[in-house]
Amino acid sequence: MIIKEIQDFDLRKIANSGQCFRMNLLGSGAYSVIALGKYLEILDNGDGRFQFSCSEADFLSIWTNYFDLSCDYTKIRSLVPSGDTFLSEAIEYGWGIHLLRQDPWEVTASFILSQRKSIPAIKTAVESLCSKYGTVIVPDSDSGSGGGPIYSFPCASALADLSCCDIGSCSLGYRDKYIINAAQCVANRDIDFSILQNTDPESAKSALKSLYGVGDKVASCILLFGLGHLNAFPEDVWIKRVIETQYAGIFPKSRYDGYLGIIQQYMFYYGKSNAYKKRNAAF
DNA sequence: TTCCAGGTGATAA
DNA sequence: TTATCACATGGA
Numbered sequence: 001m002i003i004k005e006i007q008d009f010d011l012r013k014i015a016n017s018g019q020c021f022r023m024n025l026l027g028s029g030a031y032s033v034i035a036l037g038k039y040l041e042i043l044d045n046g047d048g049r050f051q052f053s054c055s056e057a058d059f060l061s062i063w064t065n066y067f068d069l070s071c072d073y074t075k076i077r078s079l080v081p082s083g084d085t086f087l088s089e090a091i092e093y094g095w096g097i098h099l100l101r102q103d104p105w106e107v108t109a110s111f112i113l114s115q116r117k118s119i120p121a122i123k124t125a126v127e128s129l130c131s132k133y134g135t136v137i138v139p140d141s142d143s144g145s146g147g148g149p150i151y152s153f154p155c156a157s158a159l160a161d162l163s164c165c166d167i168g169s170c171s172l173g174y175r176d177k178y179i180i181n182a183a184q185c186v187a188n189r190d191i192d193f194s195i196l197q198n199t200d201p202e203s204a205k206s207a208l209k210s211l212y213g214v215g216d217k218v219a220s221c222i223l224l225f226g227l228g229h230l231n232a233f234p235e236d237v238w239i240k241r242v243i244e245t246q247y248a249g250i251f252p253k254s255r256y257d258g259y260l261g262i263i264q265q266y267m268f269y270y271g272k273s274n275a276y277k278k279r280n281a282a283f
Numbered sequence: 284t285t286c287c288a289g290g291t292g293a294t295a296a
Numbered sequence: 297t298t299a300t301c302a303c304a305t306g307g308a
Contacts, residue, residue, distance in 0.1 A: 018289055115290040121306045122289080173304030178291085215291045236289035268289070
């Protein structure tokens with residue numbers, strides 16, 4: 001257990017920001033994080049300090065990067081002009097959100113199965129895949145999701161040889177064939193994330209869209225959440241709705257060049273919130 | 284029960 | 297090129 005002082009960091013908002021599906025509130029008030037083959041618990045002390053259930057070495061070599069702790073989010077929020085009412089509210093509402101730098105394969109599979117699903121349903125399906133095809137990280141946890149072992153996200157090769165029948169019990173619906181095909185492409189290196197990380201975003205996006213079941217939106221999510229291309233801008237139903245209603249269909253993307261994906265996270269988190277719905281209902 | 288969800292592929296015009 | 301439609305299933 002180590003204690004770290006971190007500014008501009010809100011666990012609840014990060015867990016509910018729709019970018020990851022395995023970060024959950026525990027009964028203790030801490031948040032559990034299952035990522036990169038590790039299990040972590042974080043507790044907000046409420047005084048700007050956070051308790052991490054890991055070693056100093058792991059914190060520095062793994063979690064600092066995963067939680068994007070070196071990024072100055074205040075600076076990014078300062079790009080928003082005061083005249084932009086919606087985004088001004090969004091960055092205040094979303095204060096403390098960080099962009100997680102996740103494993104690209106986990107992001108790929110998770111967002112392929114996310115299509116036409118609600119976030120709770122996505123989480124259920126992801127956990128189902130993990131418990132069936134992942135490996136045990138923590139043998140017998142009394143925390144996590146309802147106790148029992150905690151599993152890693154299954155690697156691509158663990159899914160590549162399955163049939164649609166095999167994963168039929170994971171609530172994937174028609175997306176089962178997409179997941180298996182993507183697993184095969186990643187396992188045999190037709191898609192190589194270590195290369196795509198250093199490829200220009202447009203070319204990387206084209207490569208990702210060659211995967212069956214990956215279109216513009218999912219490819220953008222992989223670029224942003226898995227490959228560190230911070231200018232990627234996933235446009236889902238919520239973002240489209242916001243752009244249509246708040247920006248008359250045209251969002252000034254160039255203003256946020258280099259950080260567009262992070263701005264998108266604020267838009268998403270606020271755009272789907274009850275706070276925003278209430279504000280709109282008032283007009 | 285009905286509606287909707289961090290969309291995409293197939294098909295038609 | 298753009299527009300329309302089907303698609304599996306869980307949650308609210």
